[in-house]
Amino acid sequence: xxxxxxxxxxxxxxxxxxxxxxxxxxxxxxxxxxxxxxxxxxxxxxxxxxxxxxxxxxxxxxxxxxxxxxxxxxxxxxxxxxxxxxxxxxxxxxxxxxxxxxxxxxxxxxxxxxxxxxxxxxxxxxxxxxxxxxxxxxxxxxxxxxxxxxxxxxxxxxxxxxxxxxxxxxxxxxxxxxxxxxxxxxxxxxxxxxxxxxxxxxxxxxxxxxxxxxxxxxxxxxxxxxxxxxxxxxxxxxxxxxxxxxxxxxxxxxxxxxxxxxxxxxxxxxxxxxxxxxxxxxxxxxxxxxxxxxxxxxxxxxxxxxxxxxxxxxxxxxxxxxxxxxxxxxxxxxxxxxxxxxxxxxxxxxxxxxxx
Ligand code: ATP
Ligand code: MG
Numbered sequence: 001x002x003x004x005x006x007x008x009x010x011x012x013x014x015x016x017x018x019x020x021x022x023x024x025x026x027x028x029x030x031x032x033x034x035x036x037x038x039x040x041x042x043x044x045x046x047x048x049x050x051x052x053x054x055x056x057x058x059x060x061x062x063x064x065x066x067x068x069x070x071x072x073x074x075x076x077x078x079x080x081x082x083x084x085x086x087x088x089x090x091x092x093x094x095x096x097x098x099x100x101x102x103x104x105x106x107x108x109x110x111x112x113x114x115x116x117x118x119x120x121x122x123x124x125x126x127x128x129x130x131x132x133x134x135x136x137x138x139x140x141x142x143x144x145x146x147x148x149x150x151x152x153x154x155x156x157x158x159x160x161x162x163x164x165x166x167x168x169x170x171x172x173x174x175x176x177x178x179x180x181x182x183x184x185x186x187x188x189x190x191x192x193x194x195x196x197x198x199x200x201x202x203x204x205x206x207x208x209x210x211x212x213x214x215x216x217x218x219x220x221x222x223x224x225x226x227x228x229x230x231x232x233x234x235x236x237x238x239x240x241x242x243x244x245x246x247x248x249x250x251x252x253x254x255x256x257x258x259x260x261x262x263x264x265x266x267x268x269x270x271x272x273x274x275x276x277x278x279x280x281x282x283x284x285x286x287x288x289x290x291x292x293x294x295x296x297x298x299x300x301x302x303x304x305x306x307x308x309x310x311x312x313x314x315x316x317x318x319x320x321x322x323x324x325x326x327x328x329x330x331x332x333x334x335x336x337x338x339x340x341x342x343x344x345x346x347x348x349x350x351x352x353x354x355x356x
Contacts, residue, residue, distance in 0.1 A: 001074060001075065001076040001077070001112065001113065001299050001300060001301070001302060001328075002021070002023045002074070002075050002302065002328040003021050003043060003072060003073065003074055003302055003328065003330075004020065004021065004023075004073045004074065004075050005018065005019065005020050005021065005071075005072075005073040006018075006019045006021065006039065006042060006043060006070070006071070006072055006073070007019075007069075007070070007071040007072075008039075008042055008068075008069070008070055008071075009068060009069045010061055010062040010065040010067065010068035010069065011038065011042055011060060011061070011062060011068045011069070011070055011087070012035065012038035012041070012042075012060060012062060012355075013034075013035045013038060013062065013354070013355035014035060014038065014062065014355045015062065015355065017039075017355075017356075019039070019350065021328070021330065021348065022328075022347035022348035023328050023347075024328060024329070024345075024347040025324070025329050025331065025344075025345060025346050025347050025348075026328075026329065026330045026331065026346075026347065026348045026349075026350070027330075027331050027332075027333065027336070027339070027346055027348070027349045027350065028040075028330065028331070028332045028333075028350050028352050029332070029333050029334065029335060029336055029349065029350070029351060029352065030334070030351055030352035030353055031334065031353075032334065034352045034353050034354055034355070035352050035354070035355045035356075036306075036307075036332035036333075036352045037306055037307075037332060038355075039330070039332075039352070040052075040116070040304045040306050040330060040332060041053065041060075042070045042072075043072065043114060043302070043304060043330065044114055044116050044304060045060075045070060045085055046070060046072040046083040046085060046108075046112055047108075047111075047112045047113060047114040047142065048108075048109070048114075048138065048141065048142065049085075049093070049095060049105040049108055052116050052118070057087055057088075057092070057093050058087075058089050058090075060087050061087050061088075061089060065089075066088070066089045067086065067087060067088050067089065068086075068087040069084070069085065069086055069087070070083075070084070070085040070087075071083070071084050071085075072112070074111075074112055076112075076299065077299060081097065081098060081111065081112070082097070082098050082099070083095070083096070083097055083108070083111070083112060084096040084099075095107075095108055097111060106141075106145070106148045106149070106152070109141055109142055109145060109148055110142060110143065110145060112302075113142050113143075113293055113297055113299070113301035113302070114142075114301055114302045114303070114304055115286070115289055115290055115293065115301050115302070115303050115304070116304045116306065117286050117303065117304065117305050117306065117308050118306040118307065118308060119306070119307055119308055119311045121135075121282060121286060121308070122279045122282045122283070122308070122311055123278075123279075123282070124282050124285065125262055125269060125270050125273070125278040125279075125281050125282055126270065126275075126278050129257075129258070129259035129260075132259060132260040133255075133256075133258060133259070133260070135260075135285075136196055136199055136200070136260065137151060139199070139289060139292075139293070140195060140196070140199055142293075143293065143296055143297070144195065146191075146195075147191075147192070147195045150188045150191040150192050150195070151188075151192055153184070153188045154185070154188035154189050154191075154192050154254075154255065154256075155256075157181055157184045157185045157188060158185060158251060158254065158256060160181060161178070161181040161182070161185055161251055162249070162250050162251055164177065164178060164181060165178075165245055165246055165248075165249045165250060165251070166249045168246050169246065169249055175242075175246070178242065182235070182238045182239060182242075183235070185234075185238060185251070185254065186234045186235035186238055189231075189234050189254045189255050190231035190232065190234045190235075191231075192255040193227055193229075193230075193231040193234070193255050193258070194231050196225060196255065196258070197225050197227075197231075200223055200224070200225040200260065202292055203223055203285070203288050203289070203292060204222065204223050206288040206291045206292055207221055207223060207284050207285060207287075207288035208220070208221060210284045210287045210288055210291070211280075211281070211284040213319070214280055214283065214284055214287075214316070214319055215280060219264045219265070219277075219280075220264060220265050221262060221263070221264060221281065221284065222262070222263040222264075222266075223260060223261070223262055223263075223285075224260070224261040224262075224263060225258065225260055226258060226259040226260065226261050227255075227258050228252075228253045228254065228255075228257035228258055229253040229254065234253065234254065237253045238251070238253060238254070241253055262281050264277070264281075269281055279311075279312075280316070283312070283316055283319070283320065287319075287320070287323055290303065290323065290327065300326055300327045300328070301327070302327070302328045302329075302330070303324060303327050303328070303329045303330070304329075304330050305320075305329060305330070305331045305332070306332050307332055307333060307334075308320075309321075309331065309333060309338060310333065310334070310338070314338075314342060317338065317342065317344075318342070321344050336349070
């Protein structure tokens with residue numbers, strides 16, 4: 001799939017913008033704080049309805065305005081789609097696909113697949129478990145509507161159970177009402193665990209050859225889904241933990257406590273790996289993500305590379321850009337030197353200055 005055109009009005013630092021993209025490599029270059037990432041953010045919003053910077057909707061609207069618009073024109077195997085996002089200051093945003101408003105944000109998932117790659121993603125191994133779970137969740141939400149449903153419900157029930165645990169602290173007689181939440185938590189939670197486990201299995205198959213190539217056969221990677229509890233034991237575990245959870249006023253077992261670990265020949269890379277090793281694993285993970293999405297949607301996702309090339313040495317830049325043969329890519333950077341020196345092919349270049 002490709003983005004053919006993007007139109008913005010009163011979005012971030014843009015009054016109005018209309019950009020026709022090439023179906024291969026596009027570059028947005030310019031000095032800092034000019035609006036390069038803002039364009040990628042707008043594209044990303046049309047895929048997940050959320051900003052990759054996880055800021056509030058109101059922050060996306062240009063200062064001193066009450067509303068803003070994003071219009072994205074997509075070509076998916078010859079079929080045209082238009083996604084409209086209408087941002088409103090004190091209201092939730094309106095989203096329409098081909099002019100037809102959707103009721104729930106989740107209806108947009110799966111229509112338009114993007115992969116966002118920023119320098120922060122290179123720190124995914126080093127960062128905390130929440131970010132690794134987020135990586136898996138964001139990807140699965142684009143790929144699997146049933147997962148979205150189970151995850152949303154899991155988080156809802158988890159929130160309600162945690163609130164109840166706090167209330168029980170003051171009113172112990174409420175303890176009996178936990179039963180209904182525990183059952184639902186186990187039901188949705190076990191489905192979330194099962195799907196994540198499959199995702200990690202799929203990633204493993206793809207990442208191994210990629211990582212071997214990136215490390216010139218010096219590393220053997222293994223991605224491991226570390227569960228706080230097996231899916232078929234979740235209900236019993238929740239019941240078993242009840243007293244402890246009431247004391248802690250929070251739920252101690254479930255997929256919200258899980259992690260993803262990376263091993264090189266049985267050595268935990270997060271604990272023992274060098275900075276460079278961790279970043280190479282992160283790059284392999286992104287490349288694996290692209291391949292996995294390609295095979296699951298039977299199409300190419302759109303790749304957004306936010307300032308990431310300058311973070312990689314020329315070998316790794318080469319690996320990354322070479323893996324992008326057939327994928328529409330939008331790259332942001334502050335200069336074009338790297339592209340010229342390394343003779344990377346570019347199809348369209350836009351200079352970004354002060355939201356223009
Ligand atoms: P860098 O190279 O530093 O990453 P960039 O070109 O990617 O820069 P962006 O993050 O796209 O920069 O844009 C940042 C600019 O957008 C800043 O000047 C910021 O003040 C402005 N900006 C952010 N939100 C809003 C908003 N709601 N209204 C107006 N301007 C905004
Ligand atoms: Mg930027």
